[in-house]
Amino acid sequence: MQIYWCKVCGKCHPNSGWEDEEEIAEREKCRTEHKNISVLKPVVDDSCVSEQPVAEPVRTAYFYAVDQDGKKWVVKKWRTDVNEPLAYKIFEGRIATWTEKISVQEEAIRQQLKDLQIKEFHENFLIGFLKNQIPFVKYDTEMVVEGDNPLEIEILLNQRMVSCLIAQFDLLEGGQAFREFISKENVPGGVLPFRDKRNFRIV
Numbered sequence: 001m002q003i004y005w006c007k008v009c010g011k012c013h014p015n016s017g018w019e020d021e022e023e024i025a026e027r028e029k030c031r032t033e034h035k036n037i038s039v040l041k042p043v044v045d046d047s048c049v050s051e052q053p054v055a056e057p058v059r060t061a062y063f064y065a066v067d068q069d070g071k072k073w074v075v076k077k078w079r080t081d082v083n084e085p086l087a088y089k090i091f092e093g094r095i096a097t098w099t100e101k102i103s104v105q106e107e108a109i110r111q112q113l114k115d116l117q118i119k120e121f122h123e124n125f126l127i128g129f130l131k132n133q134i135p136f137v138k139y140d141t142e143m144v145v146e147g148d149n150p151l152e153i154e155i156l157l158n159q160r161m162v163s164c165l166i167a168q169f170d171l172l173e174g175g176q177a178f179r180e181f182i183s184k185e186n187v188p189g190g191v192l193p194f195r196d197k198r199n200f201r202i203v
C-alpha cells in the first residue's frame, strides 16, 4: 500500500487497489494539476496503533510511513462512518508507546504442562518464578519480540531466566521434559513469553 500525498492541496490518496473511480480521478487530478506528490510507504505492513480494536470498523489508527527521501512521517487513518472511505492525515511526530501491564500466560502454561504430564510442583514453581520476574522484564529490551500489533508485545525469557529454571529442575524427575518444554515454548507465539500490554500517545 502507498499513499500519494499532494503537497499543494494537502490531500492524501491511498493506493491500495480498492479505490473507486471518484478517488482515482481525484488522485489523478492532484498528479496532473498540482504536480507535487510525495509517495509514502508504511514502514511495517499492518503495523499500527489504535485505541479501538482491529475489528472495529470506525476506528482511528496511527502508523509510520516513509517518503521517497527516507523521511519518516506519522500517518493518521480514520473514518467517521462505516460507509465512508478512509481518511488520512500526515504529520511530523512520533508514536510513543509505554508498558501498561506485563503479564504471565498462566492459563496457557498450566494447560500445556498438564498435557505434557509435567508435575504440578514444576508448574507452580514456574508460574511463581515468572511472576517474580515481572518487575525486571521491562528493562530487558534485548528479548522483546514485536508482532504486528505494537500495543501487544511478547517478551521472551532471557538467558538468565532460562538457565535458572533449567538448573532448578535438571536433577529432578521430569527434568528433561521440562527442559524441552522451555526451549519449545520460549518463542514468539509460545506460552512462555510475557505479554506486554502497551498504551500510546502521539507526540
Ligand SMILES: [Zn+2]
Residues within 6 Å of the ligand: 006, 007, 008, 009, 010, 011, 029, 030, 031, 034
Ligand atoms: Zn492536490
